[in-house]
Amino acid sequence: MEIRKLLLGALCLVFFTVHAQAQAPETETLEEYATPGVIGMGKSRGVIIGYERLPDFGIDSESEDPRLGDGSGQVRRHNKFFVKAYAPLVNKPQSKLILGFDYQLEEFNFENLNENSYDLYRYLEDKNLKSIGLQLAYLHSLNERNFYLIRIKGELNGDYTRDNINIPDYLKATIDVAYGWKKTPTYALGVGLQLGYTYGRQSIYPGVLFNKTFNDKYGVESIFPANARLRYNANEKTLFYAGYRLEGASYDIFADETSLSQFGEVEFRRTDIKGLLRMEREIYDFVWFAVEGGFRQYYRNRLFDEVGSRDExxxxxxxxxxxxxxxxxxxxxxxxxxxQAQ
Structure with missing residues (x-):
């Protein structure tokens, strides 16, 4: 039922975003302003609906607290579903203000759970860990060579439901700032910082943007160290990628009806690295689809005694x-x- 509601909401966002894009100003000046994008990259996206599955992997858990103990199990599947939408509030040649919304949900399903299974696994079973985010991104071109980006995002991350949500318990904020140089139409370079929870605990993360198209077929797109991809343009309707991506999440949870309930609000953090292969293909004009696969290796996956704590x-x-x-x-x-090209 919840997935059905999400899909219905996503379709509404689809119509809104396409309308917003279609109503963009037609009087763009011929002067070229600097942006992070380069020739050969895929088109900007308005609405994205996605699903991901990781099947069948083992998990071992350790705790120094004797009230929790150790455990092991088998995850039958790990599902992720997400909807993202972006709409231009300001769409001028030199300045763009983009409003973004995203909803993400992930859940774990374990094999052979019973009342004697490890408490963390019993709690996570079929539990919807959610993230609802709203963001504003401002991109400004100073001239033909220089640009900067500021993004502010707020997210509600956790195990809340519609009936028990308390915004201060789950709210997390992220701020990104970046400055870049458009060297040529096929080469953009930038540096930036993020204050946020992308890889678990709130920290400051540096990044280096490097987008370069070498010829009609090959290019590189990266924000190092978060991600890097080699791009192959088969034709204007089909793109292939190979690379890696770092991913992370931070959820505030109240693990009631288990031994974890004595700790009240706890924080579940994870960081993964993915090696990936990806194909993007046009279906019809403004509708595209993508298929991605690869291998996920976890880096950190931990439960902390309170939000922002270092005590595992x-x-x-x-x-x-x-x-x-x-x-x-x-x-x-x-x-x-x-x-726009006319």
């Missing part, structure tokens, strides 16, 4: 696992792009 309650050791994901997304209609 449980350390989880997850086995590496293959994964597969699919996406359906919208890009600006081709007619609009042709009008």
């Amino acid at each position: 309650l449980i350390t989880n050791d997850l086995k590496g696992a293959a994964y597969v994901g699919v996406e359906l997304y919208l890009v600006p209609p081709r007619k609009w792009a042709q009008r």
Whole structure:
């Protein structure tokens, strides 16, 4: 039922975003302003709907607290579902203000759980760990060579439901700032910082943007160290990628009806690295789909005694696992792009 509601909401966002893109100004000046994008990259996206699955991997858990003890089990599947939408509030040649919304849900299903199974596994079973985010991103081009980006994002991350949500318990904020140089139409370079929870505990993370197209077929897209991909343009409707991506999440949870309930609000953090292969393909004009697969290796997966704490309650050791994901997304209609080029 919840997935059905999400899909219905996503379709509404689809129509809203396509309309917003179609109504973008037609009087763009001919002067070129600097942006992070380069020739050969895929088109910007308005709405994205995606699903990912990691099947069948082992988990071992250790705790120094005798009230929790150690445990082990087998995860039958780890599911992720997400919807993202972006709409331009300001869409001028030199300045763009983008409003973004995203909803993500992930759940774990374990094999052969019973009343004697490890409490953390019993709590996570079929539990919807959610993230609802709202963001504003401002991109400004100073001239033909220089640009900067500021993004502010707020997220509600945790095991809340519609009936028990308390915003201060789950709210997390992220701020990104970046400055870049557009060397040529095929080469953009930038540096930036993020204050956020992308890889678990709130920290400051540096990043280096490097986008370069070498020829009609090959290019590189990266924000190091978070991700890097080699791009192959088969044609204007089909793109292939190979690379890696770091992923993380931080959830505030209240693990009631288990031994974890005595700790009240605890924080579940994870950081993974994925080696990936990806294909993106146009279905019809502004509708594209993507298929991605690869191997996920966990880096950290831990439970902490309170939000923002360094004191670990449980350390989880997850086995590496293959994964597969699919996406359906919208890009600006081709007619609009042709009008912009005139």
